[in-house]
Amino acid sequence: MSLGKQFESELCTTINQIFLEADVRAVAYRHFEYKMNEQLFDIFVDTRGIEYYLAIECKSMDYSKNKSINFRHAFHTVDEDGQIPREDHFLWLSGRAGIIALELRNYNANKKIMVLLGWPAIYKPWKEGAKSIDLKDLSKYHTVQRRGGEWQLTIEDLLSVNYLNKKVEPSKKALRARLAAQIRAKKQ
Numbered sequence: 034m035s036l037g038k039q040f041e042s043e044l045c046t047t048i049n050q051i052f053l054e055a056d057v058r059a060v061a062y063r064h065f066e067y068k069m070n071e072q073l074f075d076i077f078v079d080t081r082g083i084e085y086y087l088a089i090e091c092k093s094m095d096y097s098k099n100k101s102i103n104f105r106h107a108f109h110t111v112d113e114d115g116q117i118p119r120e121d122h123f124l125w126l127s128g129r130a131g132i133i134a135l136e137l138r139n140y141n142a143n144k145k146i147m148v149l150l151g152w153p154a155i156y157k158p159w160k161e162g163a164k165s166i167d168l169k170d171l172s173k174y175h176t177v178q179r180r181g182g183e184w185q186l187t188i189e190d191l192l193s194v195n196y197l198n199k200k201v202e203p204s205k206k207a208l209r210a211r212l213a214a215q216i217r218a219k220k221q
Contacts, residue, residue, distance in 0.1 A: 040093045040136040041075045044147075047184045048078065048191070052085075054210035055188045059085045073123045074131070084192060088129040090120065096137035096146075101165040102155075117159050124152060130195045131156075137168070147177040147184060149194045180218050187214070 041063055048061035059080035064072065078087040092107055109116040124131045131152030140146040148171065158166055168174075175194050178185045 040134075041091045043184065044089070044091060044134055044186075045076050047186050048076070051186060051188055051191075051210070054214075057085065057188065061087075061089075073120055076134075077129070083128070083130075084195065086129050087132055087191070087195070088120070088124060088127070089132045089134050091134050091136070093136040093138065095139050096168070097139040100169045101167050102133075102135065103165040104159055105164070117156060121152070121156050132191070132194050135168075145179045146171070147179070147186070149175045149177060149190060151194045185214070185218065 045061050045063050051057075052059045052061070057080070059078055059082075061076055061078045064074055064077055074088040075091040076087075076089040078085050078089070080086055092102065094102075094107070104117065120131065123129075133148075133150040133152070133155050135148040135150065137146050137148060148168070150166075154174075155166070175190065177190055
């Protein structure tokens with residue numbers, strides 16, 4: 034399994050786990066690419082509510098070699114018929130919120146970190162003619178750490194990059210799950 038596909042699988046599993054722990058009625062599933070078909074996004078999340086109705090594009094890159102997301106290298110063709118405008122049109126048609134989940138390998142002492150970007154963070158610069166997005170200062174972006182071989186993703190992480198800006202108070206069960214995850218992380 035390629036590094037990118039492994040990241041997609043891990044992220045999908047993590048999202049489903051946090052939905053289960055937070056008692057959220059939603060399911061994340063991978064959208065596989067088939068020969069001769071142009072893939073739209075890597076992971077979809079289905080739910081009755083709009084807060085978690087997502088389409089997630091996964092990218093995996095070596096941070097020691099690349100400190101930016103170059104549109105030409107990260108996305109299939111960047112012209113008006115390329116991946117970015119096709120995915121933007123899909124989001125518009127489906128009503129989903131788009132998220133870019135970027136795995137940065139070799140971030141710090143061979144560790145991984147995930148950067149979450151709302152769809153407008155990619156689409157707007159591309160539409161304005163930018164060639165890439167600078168990742169040198171990660172403090173500008175929403176990052177997720179990895180501990181004990183697992184992504185420390187939370188419900189709040191997904192909501193914070195959901196550009197639909199629907200505010201949802203976490204349930205008591207979600208708060209208990211977050212506390213339990215923090216306790217597990219301290220024990221490791």
